[in-house]
Amino acid sequence: MAGNGEPISEAEALEQLRQTDDQSGQYYAAWWLGRMRSRHPEAVPLLLAALRQRQPRDVGAGVEHNAVARNAARALGKIADGRAVSELLVVLDDADDGLREAAARALGELRAVEAVPLLTRRLASGPDVAGANRSDSPRLQEPCEALLEALGAIGVAEPDVLAVIEPFTGHGRPLVRSAACRALLQLTGETAWADELLQLLQHPQLQVRRAALMDLGAVGWRPALEPIRRTLAENSLKLIALRGLVENGSGSASGSETGSDDEAVLMAMDALL
Amino acid sequence: MTAASGDSRLAADRIRAFELAGSAEELVLATRRLIACDDPLATVPHLVQVLGFNNPGAAVAAVDGLIALGPAAVGPLLANLDAHNYGARAWAVRALAGIGDIRGLDVLEDALATDVGPSVRRAAARGLGALRLESLSVEERQQVRERCLAGLESGLGDGEWVVRYAVAVGLEGLALPLPPGHPHSDRAEASLGQLLDPEREDTLVVRLRAGVALKRVNAR
Numbered sequence: 389m390a391g392n393g394e395p396i397s398e399a400e401a402l403e404q405l406r407q408t409d410d411q412s413g414q415y416y417a418a419w420w421l422g423r424m425r426s427r428h429p430e431a432v433p434l435l436l437a438a439l440r441q442r443q444p445r446d447v448g449a450g451v452e453h454n455a456v457a458r459n460a461a462r463a464l465g466k467i468a469d470g471r472a473v474s475e476l477l478v479v480l481d482d483a484d485d486g487l488r489e490a491a492a493r494a495l496g497e498l499r500a501v502e503a504v505p506l507l508t509r510r511l512a513s514g515p516d517v518a519g520a521n522r523s524d525s526p527r528l529q530e531p532c533e534a535l536l537e538a539l540g541a542i543g544v545a546e547p548d549v550l551a552v553i554e555p556f557t558g559h560g561r562p563l564v565r566s567a568a569c570r571a572l573l574q575l576t577g578e579t580a581w582a583d584e585l586l587q588l589l590q591h592p593q594l595q596v597r598r599a600a601l602m603d604l605g606a607v608g609w610r611p612a613l614e615p616i617r618r619t620l621a622e623n624s625l626k627l628i629a630l631r632g633l634v635e636n637g638s639g640s641a642s643g644s645e646t647g648s649d650d651e652a653v654l655m656a657m658d659a660l661l
Numbered sequence: 662m663t664a665a666s667g668d669s670r671l672a673a674d675r676i677r678a679f680e681l682a683g684s685a686e687e688l689v690l691a692t693r694r695l696i697a698c699d700d701p702l703a704t705v706p707h708l709v710q711v712l713g714f715n716n717p718g719a720a721v722a723a724v725d726g727l728i729a730l731g732p733a734a735v736g737p738l739l740a741n742l743d744a745h746n747y748g749a750r751a752w753a754v755r756a757l758a759g760i761g762d763i764r765g766l767d768v769l770e771d772a773l774a775t776d777v778g779p780s781v782r783r784a785a786a787r788g789l790g791a792l793r794l795e796s797l798s799v800e801e802r803q804q805v806r807e808r809c810l811a812g813l814e815s816g817l818g819d820g821e822w823v824v825r826y827a828v829a830v831g832l833e834g835l836a837l838p839l840p841p842g843h844p845h846s847d848r849a850e851a852s853l854g855q856l857l858d859p860e861r862e863d864t865l866v867v868r869l870r871a872g873v874a875l876k877r878v879n880a881r
Contacts, residue, residue, distance in 0.1 A: 627823055654870055658787075661823075661826075661827045
């Protein structure tokens, strides 16, 4: 029973995704294809079909179809095939904010410049509206973290984009502040945003420290090496953050040549194994 | 003699404080104090006990303390391995990997090959390249190294990048003390070559680490 997380082959995953009776099978198959970054010619068309399987939002019922669609959106981001962009842009305006969140992250992974106007439009009302608490759930009106992270990843550093992001650095939730600083640091390279993230590494809540670790890793901010080492968090997360410093860092080597900066980060990683 | 009995009394006091620790923070402090009182026989069983408390701060302190105690900690660690307490087992593997005593070989081999937790497999991989073989005869060294190498070679196919990263570190540790051209060194270098190859290894940081390892092995 594939839905229980047992290993399956690529052919089985495609078959599981093609059928529509067993949604837990589809859910698992969509995840599997993304995780394996499947290059099979049928993978992207089937994932797009699963994404179109989404339903109008019906609070309290029928979330199963959208769970499949969410995993399909995530997988399309991981496979990073440009054919997915136009459908993901449509999903960015879906009524289901969980789907909007998955689509935003996928568009960020796809570096889809076409998504920037839509992403900024969803955030333009600022922390008090887009970033307001919902009355019916602990979530915000918009999936702010995902939208902000996507803008940072896509990399369009126009003044109007920066102006939409900046107010979120004062949001009441530290995780949103962290996402906004991450995006601004990626877009501008200004140290002030890194300093905010370094502060968050010392936040009393572990969840916030974890987010700041991931954000500094995503930016690849090399001066964060020592603060990351000292952060009170699991070694597993510090290793992911340090991997980010090596792979995303400015001045990072491509291919197999390593500079002395790289080697310092690698030695810090060795000590965390 | 007087000093020794003074230490024992100190240890006894601190063990009592440790047993009375009521909060997570108190336990971390009490664990650090236990480590500081340099009385392995009295403190090791308590440090091993800490690994099963689901208190990461205290467990980190206990693992550091057990590694510092070295071989004296290995017997109690092996005797108290708890197959049913996943977290405790993970910390014990980390301690054994850090100590490098060959009595831990079975556990490290098994952990790299079968443990469900990447954090345990990565610690085991590092440990398989860091066993202290100086006290063994030449034949025994060969046999132990053969097993470590076989385990690390299987680890090349691990699905988690961080485990393959640790395999690169383990292979470096295993090859560095060997003379160039030694058959085990050649095998380690061949495996590192596989981790360096973009066709076979898709994670950049793993390739970079394998490159550093080969550079060091070639410079020996």
